[in-house]
Amino acid sequence: MKELKSWPQRIMVYGLLLLFVFFAAAPFLIMLINTFKADQDLYRPQNNPFLYNFPPTLDNLRLLFEGTNYLVFVRNSMIIGVLVVLITLVIAIPAAYSLARLAGRWGERAGIMIFLVYLVPPTLLFIPLFRVVVAVGLNDTIWSLVLVYPSISIPFSTWLLMGFFKSIPRDLEEAAMVDGYSRMMAFFRVVMPLSWSGVIAVIVFTFTLTLHEFVYALTFISSSAQRTISVGVPIELVRGDVFFWQSLLAAAVIVAIPVGIVYNMFLDRLVAGFTMGAVKG
């Protein structure tokens, strides 16, 4: 893109950009400010909501970590995230390799079909899956989510990895196989070392997906000790009509910032997946 020619143009464009940035970040800024606000500051409508009219305090964070189940939610989400990532990798890597190399002509079509499964939203399936989860005795435990989440992450991950494997020249494996490697060894010694960035993108995508998911987590789990962050924070940290606003907003922003940073680093990969490889990210 060309440099902007005149100053008025520049000011207009950057002004517009600032507006967009403010729109995107405003809720997080408010969360961050309110995290450290004292009650007598926050709950007086005439106080400036963007400044500290009373000295900032750590009481809200103390309440969040010591007076609520927040750390339990965080632990549950971490356990679910790690296990779902592992299941996804174990299942999606071979499937993607199979579609990219072994399945021949129908591999591409099957890949697209698998990708389309990703578009089936939880809101269509949560009612029958609730029955399934009860039937296998996993309701009201985090294991129900460990079981079900891969059904969302495997399709997209398989699609993403398939694109990766295809971009690796066939000749490399064939040369290795001529040298006496089996297909399996060629895969582990030649293809996998070249695919780490794809694997990492899948890890990031799957982990954030488990953090984001709300519908299944809300439906399958009803006891506080088994809740995840995405459901536990909006449901459990509001007691009756009493909102512990600062702790609530703190709980949200503590998760948002690190996830945002990691997500940002792998954005291009995920975009390439979304645009179905039509655009090289």
Added chain:
Amino acid sequence: MTETVEEAVAPDLVAYPAPETPRGRYLADHEGLMGTLFLAPAVLYIVLLVGIPFFLAIAFSVTDVTVGNTSMDFVGLDNFRRVVTTPQFRRALLNTFFFAVVTQIIVIILANILALIMTRDFPGKWLARFAIILPWATPISLGTIGWLWILDSKFSPIDWVLQQIGLLGPDTLLGPGRHLLYLGREELAMGSVILVHVWRILPLATVILMAGLTSVPQDLLDQAEVDGASFSRIHFQVVLPLILPIMSIALLFGLIFTFSDMVVAFVLTRGGPVYYTQVLPLWAWFKGIDGGSLSEGAAIALFIFPVLLAVAILILRSARRSEVA
């Protein structure tokens, strides 16, 4: 690859149909088996936890199954008939379409502007990109909590700003009340739900469009500029047609994510005030899980399927077009 080598070395061999060596055939069979084994777990997972539940949803919708009563007696289309006649359902159906379509219209306009800005080079670009992607990267249930405070009936920072600049309060344009009660009034509550959807989908649409814009060949743009075309002419007559397939993909993904979402309405309004911001997925949850009538909930949720199917087909088409382009 091997075929082309053979062609070059001995073109007469190609005349014979499929001159496969025994070793080649053995390898192909072996790899076919391996391909199937590699693919089987993924297919099994999808069949068991997506395919079968989908047919279960259809089965539930024509029976009288509830959370408490597991026996499934066939009742035909009774559930559909019953849910369709309620005003809550009708409002939810209308809202689901309305929210999704209005959100996409706003998003695609804003994303085009934002993507054009973001494909330029400027200092602090990484930080700007980070801020802009945050709403999409954050769990939406947590992001919406921030909006819940911003739109609060008593402490809304927007209200405070409006009061300071003399637009809200007694004897002002938006007065006389000191608060706008964003989530308590029909139009404002609907607007609030759309606002949060736009906030959340805009980053996705923007990054997809950015990918599209950077894929437009630079020499094409240079050529157009040498020919004396203005910026707006280059944009609307050269760039836009080229990125149209990718734009439609961004649009369709946004449509699916908004259309099937229940989180924003759940956290922000619970469908209220009354049922003015109710949407199909949330109404299905209230009926099926909260109310315990699995069959009615399944019937309501199934109404989103035809739209999803149509959008999925459109995505496939645009993807094919963009591959050609």
